[in-house]
Every structure is written in structure tokens, then in C-alpha cells.
Amino acid sequence: MSQQLNPATMSGLEILQAMAEGVFPHPSICDTMPMQCVDVSEGQVHFSVQADDRHLNPMGGVHGGFAATVLDSVTGCATHTTLIAGESYGTVDLNVKMVRPIPKNTALQAKGKVLNVSKTVVISEGDIRDENGKLYAHCTATCVITRQTK
Template structure:
């Protein structure tokens, strides 16, 4: 198998979907896994558990923000060539409902605009039955090889 630096973003994400590439430590921490990857579009599953609670016992807002940062960033990554990199420079998250604990959640994102140096994407986090929990818009800088 090629190293991640030798793969396009889409190749790397599709390898992750197929289970041919190990999950990142962040994906382990946040209980996230890829289920679909296409050019400019990514779908992930996530599950909040006891590690993600705030002091009052609810799922911390940082859980939704992190999942949405991951899925919006990966949507951008899916458009990049091998050796190109990216990083989030702005993430705007709107929390709409409490995130449930110990339930499968669906995170989806798509790119809105990709230029030479900047890309934007939008994402949603929903419950398994389709209730909208949070939305996000992200801006990423692009580091071309």
C-alpha cells in the first residue's frame, strides 16, 4: 500500500472507507469512522460516549464541533492531489439540539468552493433517524506541493 503522502485525498479516504488504512488517533478518540467518500463529499458515523460528557452529564459541544471539523476537512481533503495538505482556519458551528449519548450519529459534508489556496465546505451532524443536531461551515487553507 502507498503511504498517505503518495495518495490523493480521495484515494486515502476511500482506503479508510474500505478499512485498508488505519483510523487516526482522533477518529479513535471521537469514535468516528468513514462510510462514504467521493470527490468533494464525505460521510462518517460517530458515537458520543461517556468520554465526551460535560460536567452536567450531557455530551460536550466540543464533540459535535470536532466531528464537524473532521468531516468538513475531509470533504476538502477529498479534492486534493497526492502531497497536498490542508488545515482549518475557521470553523463555525451551530448547535441545534443536544447530541445524544450512545447512539449512532451521521456526519456529512461537501465542498462549496475550492481555489488554489482556500477551500470552504459545509457539514451536518444528524441522529440516525435524521434529526438535525448541528451544522458547520469551514474554511481551510491549502498547501499545494
Template sequence: MHVENMNGLELMQAVVCGALPHPNMADTIPMKFISADKGVVVFEAIADDRHTNPLGGVHGGFAATVMDSVTGCAVHTMLDAGVGYGTIDLNVKMLKAIPKNMPMIAEGKVISMSKSLGVSEGKLVDKNGKVYAYASATCMILLPKKS
């Protein structure tokens, strides 16, 4: 099956199982797709020395990027083949300093879908479920152009 013929859930599940390569952003911000179901995605993310700010802590952009990814991918699981999306609003709350070299779990979940907008939320937690970042996002649904 070609990517252009896959709906959003099929595409995300193909990345999870390795039938499709992970996005290049997952090399820059190490993220591994763990699971994808309708309206929900789970990633593993690990910050390292490449993601530090001048003070040596993990830059807030790490959490923001992970949150943008899981909230957007959750919306993507709800889309038909050929339909795209773009984040138009991302609100991230950084609740705790992100540790380096520690696997974190990021989960994105759709909370509302319409023909034009998808609204989702995400959280970044440690193995014990402690929340390090929380986000809400709004995505514009991009319908294919009619010929």
C-alpha cells in the same frame, strides 16, 4: 501505493475500506468512515460517557470535533497527492443536545474550491435525518514546498 503518492480521495477511500488505519482522533471521538467521494464524506459518530460536560450532557466539543473532521476531510478529497490543508475557520451551530450512545451520521460537503481555499459545510443528524449540529469551514490549501 504509498500514502504520499495518494491523492486526497484515494487516501480517504483507503481509510473507508480499511486499507489504511483510521486516524487516532477517531478513537478519542468515536468516528467511523462510512464513505468518501469527490467533495463529500460521511462518518458515523457516537458520543459516550467520555464526552460529557460537568452537567452530564455531551460537551459541545464533541460536535465541533466531528464537524471539523468531516468538513476538512471533504476538502481533502479534492486535493492532489502531496497537497495538505489546515482549518482556518470553523463555525458550528449546535441545534439540539447530542444524545449519548446513539449512532449519528456526519456528512461533509465541499461548496467551493480554489487554489488557496476550500470551503465546506457539514451536518450531524440522527437516523431520521433530524439535524443536531451544522457547520461551515474554510480550509487553507497547503501546497508542497518546491525543492
């Protein structure tokens, strides 16, 4: 691209697409929680995720915080795709249901999608599944939107 991109003038969808394409660096949380954007479109995101030895609890299993962080990320990014330039969001509620233990060193798919957008709130849901579609965790999220004032 010959033109330098400015995140301040880009929509949320454009920013996430640029990250997925490697134009912008990935957020540092991706170094802690291995997440890679596979696909992003308006109202939806798809990440590839994989827990490893860094994510274990004292019993040797993958800490529940791994799933919670991944689900907060996919629901937040799905929300982000609905924003225009200059708008922001914050998660105000994240309701996570752990269905079964997250396996270590196993590639999983995490998806988030927007269910409803209102003037100040976005409701979304997310899940983590294996390659066969087996559900590991599910969540609903509520994000508050800071809209631009005119």
C-alpha cells in the same frame, strides 16, 4: 492488494478511500471521538458517529466539543478529497451552530461536503443528524490549502 500503497504519491481521495476500506489505519482521533467512515467520494464524506460517557461535560450532557470535533473532521476530510498527492490543508475557520444537544449512546450521521474550491481556500459545510434526519449541529468551514510548487 499486491502492491504496497504510498500515501505520499496518493491523492487525498485515494488516501481516505484506503482508510475507509481498512487498508490504512484510521486516525487516532477516531479512538477518542468514535467516528467511522461510511462513504467517501470527491468533495463529500459520510461518517457514523456516537458520543459516549467519555464525552460528557460536568452537567452530564455531551460536551459541545464532540460536535465541533466531528464537524471539523467531516469538513476537513471533504476538503482532503479535493487534494492531489503532496498537498495539505489546515482549518482556519470553523463556525459551529449547535441546534440541540447531542444524545449519548445514539448512532448519528455526520456528513461534510465541499461548496467551493479556489486556488488557496476550500469552503465546506457539515452537519450531524439522526436516522430520521433531525439536525443536531451544522457548520461551515474554511480550509487553507498548501499547494505543491512547480
